[in-house]
Amino acid sequence: AQSVxxxxxxxxxxxxxxxxxRCNYSSSYSPSLxxxxxxxxxxxxxxxxxxxxxxxxxxxxxxxxxxKKSETSFHLTKPSAHMSDAxxxxxxxxxxxNTGKLIFGQGTTLQVKP
Amino acid sequence: EAGVAQSPRYKIIEKRQSVAFWxxxxxxxxxxxxxxxxxxxxxxxxxxxxxxxxxDDSQLPKDRFSAERLKGVDSTLKIQPAKLEDSAVYLxxxxxGTIGTGELFFGEGSRLTVL
Numbered sequence: 001a002q003s004v005x006x007x008x009x010x011x012x013x014x015x016x017x018x019x020x021x022r023c024n025y026s027s028s029y030s031p032s033l034x035x036x037x038x039x040x041x042x043x044x045x046x047x048x049x050x051x052x053x054x055x056x057x058x059x060x061x062x063x064x065x066x067x068k069k070s071e072t073s074f075h076l077t078k079p080s081a082h083m084s085d086a087x088x089x090x091x092x093x094x095x096x097x098n099t100g101k102l103i104f105g106q107g108t109t110l111q112v113k114p
Numbered sequence: 115e116a117g118v119a120q121s122p123r124y125k126i127i128e129k130r131q132s133v134a135f136w137x138x139x140x141x142x143x144x145x146x147x148x149x150x151x152x153x154x155x156x157x158x159x160x161x162x163x164x165x166x167x168x169x170d171d172s173q174l175p176k177d178r179f180s181a182e183r184l185k186g187v188d189s190t191l192k193i194q195p196a197k198l199e200d201s202a203v204y205l206x207x208x209x210x211g212t213i214g215t216g217e218l219f220f221g222e223g224s225r226l227t228v229l
Binding site for chain 2 (some may be wrong): 034041042043044045046049090092100101102104105106107
């Protein structure tokens, strides 16, 4: 069965410093992987997705993620954090051929300090 | 483009009462989903519709939860009777494709508190 593990429940960075949110996955298939972001009292929004094309995926708001099959990882990065990046981030894998069934990680809360 | 609409945004009920949530997906989206997000956890799929047919309801507690999508557009999710552990945010989402590409558009959710 597919699953994702987000290695940090809470990450705190200073504004202007790099962001790293870690995610490991487990999948019997060639996985499709995603990062979603959830701002307080807002709906979940897709940040970026990997679907077996380029291993380095660029998303919105300057975020990137790199698919590393040998490490079964899909970490999310951003070179310079902005206050508006403070939110809950979810690493997500799809279940087999049903690419609408998203399997979410537990989430990582990103705090950005001024 | 209008997003996914959900109502009510908040609901407080006593255990054993019933509650219903409504969702209007993005126009033209064939697939509609209901996810349950318990505090501190990632969302979990309850049910997935393609047009007005059910694709996956394997994690829907069918003894108390029911959902329908009449005419392949709006959907309602009902809980009867509610239990304390049903306290959660119920997220509705929609996607364009019939199978889906993993890109789901989520509503802001309906927060349920069961006392």
